[in-house]
Amino acid sequence: MANRIVLNEISYHGSGAIQEIAGEVLARGFQKAFVCSDPDLIGFGVTGKVLKVLEDRGLAYEVYSNIKPNPTIENVQTGVKAFQDSKADYIIAIGGGSSMDTAKAVGIIANNPEFADVRSLEGTAPTKNRAVFTIAVPTTA
Secondary structure (H helix, E strand, O other): OOOOOOOOOOOOOOOOOOHHHHHHHHHHHOOOEEEEHHHHHOOHHHHHHHHHHHHHOEEEEEEEEOOOOOOOOOHHHHHHHHHHOOOOOOEEEEHHHHHHHHHOOOOOHHHHHHOOOOOOOOOOOOOOOOOOOEEEEOOOO
């Protein structure tokens, strides 16, 4: 059986890379970010650096931080509801695996509600629609 990997369109690396977020967002015409970040990164000021980039360009956002290490099904499901309630049209994931995994699951389920149970995403899920556009800001190397 063949496997397929679809890599991201664009990657920025190095000092100042987060400054490029606003330009990418504006070029695509997005209106509001759903920012997924864990409570520790918010407390350490890491998330605030990305939020400042958005604020400096007048870009709207909402932060979702109900993310635990090894996120639970409930974390994802409340994230999906928060995404829908926020009326955001793209996601920014900030952090390590937990934030990234939560953001990816939220993005997939938002456009593929038949996977709302979350468990059905394990392994290779036969989704029909692309996930919500997501910008990842990994804090791990």
